[in-house]
Amino acid sequence: MLEGSILYQLKTAHQPGQVGKRSLNFGVYYKNTLVALCHALEDCILTASSKPLVIAAFQRGKWYLQEADRYAALAEKSEHVVIMAAPDTGFAEHPTSQRANVALVNLEPSDPVAQEWHLMILAPTYSAMVLCQELSAEDYGKSGLPQHDLERKFYGFWTFETNLVQETVELAIAHIHRYNPSLAQALTAQMQAISAQTHERDDLGAVVSRVVTYLQAGQADLNQIGQSDRLPLHQDILDSNLLSNEVQAFLRMAQLTDQADAINPHAAAEVAALAEAMGQLLDLPSWQLNRLKLAGLLHRLAPLQRTETVLSPVEFRYSEDASTAPSCPLVPGAQVVRTMPRMRAIATIITHQTEHWDGSGQPAGLAGDDIPLESRILGLATEFQQRVASLQAETRNQEEPLTTAECMAKALAECQQEQSKRWDPKLVDTLSLLVCGLQQGLSLSVNLPKISAGLWLIDSHCGDNLFGEVVEEFEVRG
Amino acid sequence: MNLSTTIAAKLVPGANLEDEDLSGQNLQGVNLAGAKLTGANLNRAALSGASLEGANLIGTQLEGADLRASLMGANLMQADLTEADLRGANLRGVNLMRSRLSKATFAGAFLSGANLMGVNLQGVDLRGADLRGANLSNANLHGANLQQADLQGALLNEANLEEADLQGANLAGANLAGANLLCAELENANFNGANFAGACVVGTVLDKG
Numbered sequence: 001m002l003e004g005s006i007l008y009q010l011k012t013a014h015q016p017g018q019v020g021k022r023s024l025n026f027g028v029y030y031k032n033t034l035v036a037l038c039h040a041l042e043d044c045i046l047t048a049s050s051k052p053l054v055i056a057a058f059q060r061g062k063w064y065l066q067e068a069d070r071y072a073a074l075a076e077k078s079e080h081v082v083i084m085a086a087p088d089t090g091f092a093e094h095p096t097s098q099r100a101n102v103a104l105v106n107l108e109p110s111d112p113v114a115q116e117w118h119l120m121i122l123a124p125t126y127s128a129m130v131l132c133q134e135l136s137a138e139d140y141g142k143s144g145l146p147q148h149d150l151e152r153k154f155y156g157f158w159t160f161e162t163n164l165v166q167e168t169v170e171l172a173i174a175h176i177h178r179y180n181p182s183l184a185q186a187l188t189a190q191m192q193a194i195s196a197q198t199h200e201r202d203d204l205g206a207v208v209s210r211v212v213t214y215l216q217a218g219q220a221d222l223n224q225i226g227q228s229d230r231l232p233l234h235q236d237i238l239d240s241n242l243l244s245n246e247v248q249a250f251l252r253m254a255q256l257t258d259q260a261d262a263i264n265p266h267a268a269a270e271v272a273a274l275a276e277a278m279g280q281l282l283d284l285p286s287w288q289l290n291r292l293k294l295a296g297l298l299h300r301l302a303p304l305q306r307t308e309t310v311l312s313p314v315e316f317r318y319s320e321d322a323s324t325a326p327s328c329p330l331v332p333g334a335q336v337v338r339t340m341p342r343m344r345a346i347a348t349i350i351t352h353q354t355e356h357w358d359g360s361g362q363p364a365g366l367a368g369d370d371i372p373l374e375s376r377i378l379g380l381a382t383e384f385q386q387r388v389a390s391l392q393a394e395t396r397n398q399e400e401p402l403t404t405a406e407c408m409a410k411a412l413a414e415c416q417q418e419q420s421k422r423w424d425p426k427l428v429d430t431l432s433l434l435v436c437g438l439q440q441g442l443s444l445s446v447n448l449p450k451i452s453a454g455l456w457l458i459d460s461h462c463g464d465n466l467f468g469e470v471v472e473e474f475e476v477r478g
Numbered sequence: 479m480n481l482s483t484t485i486a487a488k489l490v491p492g493a494n495l496e497d498e499d500l501s502g503q504n505l506q507g508v509n510l511a512g513a514k515l516t517g518a519n520l521n522r523a524a525l526s527g528a529s530l531e532g533a534n535l536i537g538t539q540l541e542g543a544d545l546r547a548s549l550m551g552a553n554l555m556q557a558d559l560t561e562a563d564l565r566g567a568n569l570r571g572v573n574l575m576r577s578r579l580s581k582a583t584f585a586g587a588f589l590s591g592a593n594l595m596g597v598n599l600q601g602v603d604l605r606g607a608d609l610r611g612a613n614l615s616n617a618n619l620h621g622a623n624l625q626q627a628d629l630q631g632a633l634l635n636e637a638n639l640e641e642a643d644l645q646g647a648n649l650a651g652a653n654l655a656g657a658n659l660l661c662a663e664l665e666n667a668n669f670n671g672a673n674f675a676g677a678c679v680v681g682t683v684l685d686k687g
Binding site: 001002003008012016023025026027028135139141142155156240244285286287290445447449450452453455456459460 | 542544561563565581583585600601602603605606621622623625626636640641642643645646656658660661663665678680681682683685687
């Protein structure tokens with residue numbers, strides 16, 4: 001990693017042991033992926049409900065010139081756009097560069113930032129960032145430099161986390177200060193004005209849908225490029241990098257829900273571990289455990305979890321035509337997952353996690369074994385994990401806070417009270433068995449999997465249709 | 479599924495089941511130690527608790543099979559283990575060269591001393607697997623999940639561990655010469671005495687800039 005680069009500075013600030021800073025983990029991104037990803041995040045500026053500050057690093061002016069026409073439209077919808085690049089011919093002369101709210105920073109070719117690819121978007125209602133550095137010739141190792149421009153390799157990460165975007169924007173402004181102190185000053189003022197505003201975030205689901213859609217279009221384009229180009233293209237590698245980022249988009253969206261929850265910030269990892277352990281006790285096959293794990297990591301995307309007590313079933317139920325198949329309301333978070341057909345089973349599982357065994361639940365009022373098994377397991381694991389977390393939080397400041405074992409016993413007893421009503425009786429027994437094991441020292445590995453390598457979670461069963469053809473119709477309509 | 483009596487009679491240690499079609503069969507707990515299953519079709523067969531120790535499984539089709547079994551010393555060269563379930567399986571000393579392992583699950587499997595040279599384990603679940611002294615030279619472990627895996631003394635030279643998750647893994651004394659660890663997750667991993675000569679560690683905790 002190049003010393004003095006923005007990625008390096010951010011990584012250093014997040015070394016293990018730094019108080020209040022989560023250590024960053026990095027992934028690998030091909031240029032092909034970065035183009036699709038950045039286009040999606042940029043295009044969200046066009047529909048955002050507030051104007052962002054945009055700082056982009058393009059390595060060379062010629063790469064910016066390829067995007068300059070698009071950037072005219074983005075500048076229209078932005079407070080300020082800053083382009084950092086080592087200048088090339090025509091760089092400063094392009095009409096976009098001439099706009100009042102577009103500033104160019106001419107990087108010295110020796111500046112480590114000239115080896116980086118950044119996109120920072122910070123608005124009161126929208127934040128996103130891609131932060132990458134290109135591999136050096138030496139880092140490419142024995143495979144050597146790629147022949148194809150689209151196969152140039154970068155490493156870093158991307159995120160929707162507002163505090164991280166802001167922290168990086170500050171680093172970028174400090175870097176800009178060396179070239180243009182007055183611009184840096186103006187940017188600082190803008191950044192402070194943006195962060196002073198407290199608005200609710202724009203719907204992240206729409207952003208994630210766009211990211212996944214653009215990445216899928218990138219997958220479709222690969223075949224064409226492969227056929228029409230003279231240069232050999234490693235389509236399989238580029239394809240799996242795109243696919244991996246589609247999964248990452250969902251995981252990063254779920255990550256935000258956890259981070260915003262001060263009482264229960266580890267819900268995704270813990271529910272996934274609990275659900276998987278229950279599945280193991282039930283001796284489910286490994287493909288089903290995989291699905292359960294991924295659904296556990298994404299279970300908070302379906303917002304019914306939080307709103308069910310507010311909405312009465314009557315006003316929530318959706319039925320467009322009583323004479324046809326039963327229908328169920330849209331669950332927005334699950335609909336986002338449906339953007340990716342390979343995740344269809346996951347979408348179904350999280351959609352129906354709030355059904356009740358006796359048929360009184362939502363969104364479709366399914367009962368008994370009609371509720372997909374994974375949804376039943378996930379619903380129970382989620383409820384149990386939430387109860388344990390809130391019991392721990394409630395009693396934390398008491399004179400004698402409850403131990404984890406006591407919290408688990410209490411949460412389990414509450415679940416047992418609703419056995420055969422809300423919960424599948426067999427599964428409550430399974431949970432009891434698991435809790436018994438946990439109280440006797442069984443430990444679950446609740447490491448959050450590496451987000452940038454989400455591919456291991458997907459297999460051919462994640463795209464299954466859990467209801468067969470008849471209900472499929474209702475799924476589509478629903 | 480009921481086994482036909484003719485097949486059931488053949489399921490004995492050392493049996494010759496070459497090219498036999500046993501796909502989808504329930505073979506739980508059978509003892510086929512030392513059996514010859516070259517070219518046999520065992521796709522989606524249930525073999526949990528079975529013994530296939532020392533069996534000849536060269537080129538055997540085992541796609542989606544439940545292999546939570548003992549396969550110690552078996553020869554699985556060129557076998558198709560796509561999406562096979564090998565959780566906790568005893569695979570000590572097996573030969574898996576040129577086998578197909580995409581989306582197979584090896585969580586908690588015992589693979590010490592196994593020959594996995596050059597195999598493709600991209601994105602495979604190897605959580606907590608025992609890989610002590612295994613030969614993974616030139617293997618593709620891109621994005622594999624190796625959390626808490628025991629890789630003591632394993633041969634990982636020239637292996638591709640790009641974006642692999644090695645949180646809490648034990649790499650003590652492992653040979654990682656020339657390996658690609660680009661963006662591998664190494665938090666809480668133990669790499670005492672590991673050899674990283676010529677390895678790429680960019681984007682990991684070992685990358686000091």
